[in-house]
Amino acid sequence: MSVRFVKASVAALALLLGGVGARANEPSYGPNTYDRTLEALIAHEDIAVRGGWPKVPAGVTALKPDAQGPEVAALKQRLVLSGDLPTDALPGDVYDANVVAAVKRFQIRHGLSDLGTVGRLTLKAMNTPVEVRLNQLTATLERLKGNGFSFAERYVVVNIPGASVEAVENGMVQRRHLAIVGRPDRPSPVLQANITSVNLNPTWTVPTSIVKADIIPHMRKDPGFLAKSHMRLLGAENREIDPATVNWASLTAPYFTVRQDPGPDNSLGQMKIDMPNTEAVYLHDTPKKSLFRNDVRFNSSGCARVEGVRDLGAWLLEGTEWTPAAIEAEIAKGERKNIPLKKSVPVAWVYLTGWQGADGMVQFREDIYGLDTPQGIVTSTIQPRKPKAKVIGAGEPKPAPRLPPRRPRTETKRRSDRCYRAYKVSRSGVVPCGSGLVRLSGTMGPLRA
Known part of the structure; x- marks a missing residue:
């Protein structure tokens, strides 16, 4: 050359x-x-x-x-x-x-x-x-075209392929954090939610899926695993169950709850940032901080472990009595403390593998979940929030349901391929270079002419 x-x-x-x-x-x-x-x-x-x-x-x-x-x-x-x-x-x-x-x-x-x-x-x-x-880059543009997230004065971004977290205020990043996100077989979801509280010294209620995949196999190998991990088995009315009474060898579905006590060895660390959502994910601390030194940080079961999460928690609680010093003092007590935010902060879990920043630097990250495909783009785009259902007033008649008109069989036609046509790709699955015209599934026009 x-x-x-x-x-x-x-x-x-x-x-x-x-x-x-x-x-x-x-x-x-x-x-x-x-x-x-x-x-x-x-x-x-x-x-x-x-x-x-x-x-x-x-x-x-x-x-x-x-x-x-x-x-x-x-x-x-x-x-x-x-x-x-x-x-x-x-x-x-x-x-x-x-x-x-x-x-x-x-x-x-x-x-x-x-x-x-x-x-x-x-x-x-x-x-x-x-x-x-x-x-x-094309996949990012298509995701952004269908973006349903409303950028507020303050918001948090979790970029899954980037394994990173940003705290944004007035259009500028106030905090950048490395993160550890879901591994490919337990991926972190794309979603939007609202951060509602910061939890200090949290307990961890182990999801049933993790009990089946991890806890039960560990107990079969090492009967002392729960005690070493400061975990308890809880039955009806939170009554504690002796692990020795459980037949771990034949157990396939747990009939109990596994809960880990607060403390520095808790899997959530000493801070959890709550954001109610259908996927039950959140941001949290971790006792295994050495993992943040790795370039490849896809090791969690879906939630995001955040380096320096206490700084992020302090940012969320700015303007309250919960200064960084007050947070540290409360953590030192070792007791669980839930601190509601005065105003919730939106959070977006996004899937961006290529983008350009204001400094002109073009950023790329590995497509770790293989979602830079026409179908993958659809499933990894933040959808608009569904409007709340209208409340019918007392005595107000409910509107009659509207049924779709029936079509005669003679008018039934095969669906046009146009609405399902993805942008043309080579056998290797990539966009042909210099095509100039790019279309993705679900679009009705060119990305650019």
Whole structure:
């Protein structure tokens, strides 16, 4: 690939170039996300038209700063094409400070630890075809088109593929937190809810599904597991059951409740943020804080464990007597305390694998649940809240039910494919590059002409 070709491609990527290592305070999910992501889609279409980016050889994973050779030259070409390395830094084959900074920028954009050297996950991200990135950006745009979330003055965002949480106020991020979200076989749901309270020193009532999948097998292997985990078995009227009286070997469906006592070893940690919803998910602390150091953080059973959750709780309780010091003092008592919010705060659990921020940096995350498909997009889009049913006043007659008109059999026709037609994809499941016209299932027109 010639320098001239690379420079021509980069000229079309001006929208991608932001300050190296910069972090904008605009949220990943907000009123401006659609327009910014559309800019990123246009820029990546240009990359695709010009042939995409070159594959980086596996040998780069052994490179250290100041290394020299053809692998470094290939790495630099790749970084220039995605706007991570300035074009004037392209000549040469030395792994210099510019390359280190460019690799760090690339890693930040892909949710990886910014070490400045190319590891296995970084290499995988670099060698992901541009067509896949186009598909991710297109999926985000389609989700945002069908978005049913109303952005309030204060709200919280849980981006599931990003394994991250943002606290937003007046359009700006006030807190950013790493998170641990649902693993693929126990995925976190896409939904909207309202945060209503902060619970200190919570107990944990283990869901029946986890009792079946985890607790029962543990007890078969280790009869002392419940005692070691500070868990109790509760029967009718919360009467405690002796675990030794349970036939764990033949038990398939629990007839009791499993509850874990409050404390630093509680699976919810020492803070839980409540948000009533049909999926029974919430944000919480964790005793296993070392897991936040991992780049891949999909280990929970659906809820989101939040790093620095006490800071998030303090933000939710701003303007009350519950200062950070007061929260810490209450936690130190070791007793459960539920603190209702004076005003609920909306929260959106979203599924965004590609978007552009205000700083011009285009962010990508792995499609961990495989939802960047036409059907997956439909199921991972926040739906508008259903309006409350109208209350019929006393003495007011109920309206007669309206039945759909019957159609004669002779008029029955096969449904048109148009409403079910997804955007055209190749056999690999990605959008053809440079198609210019993109349609998704459920849309009646082009995303852009």
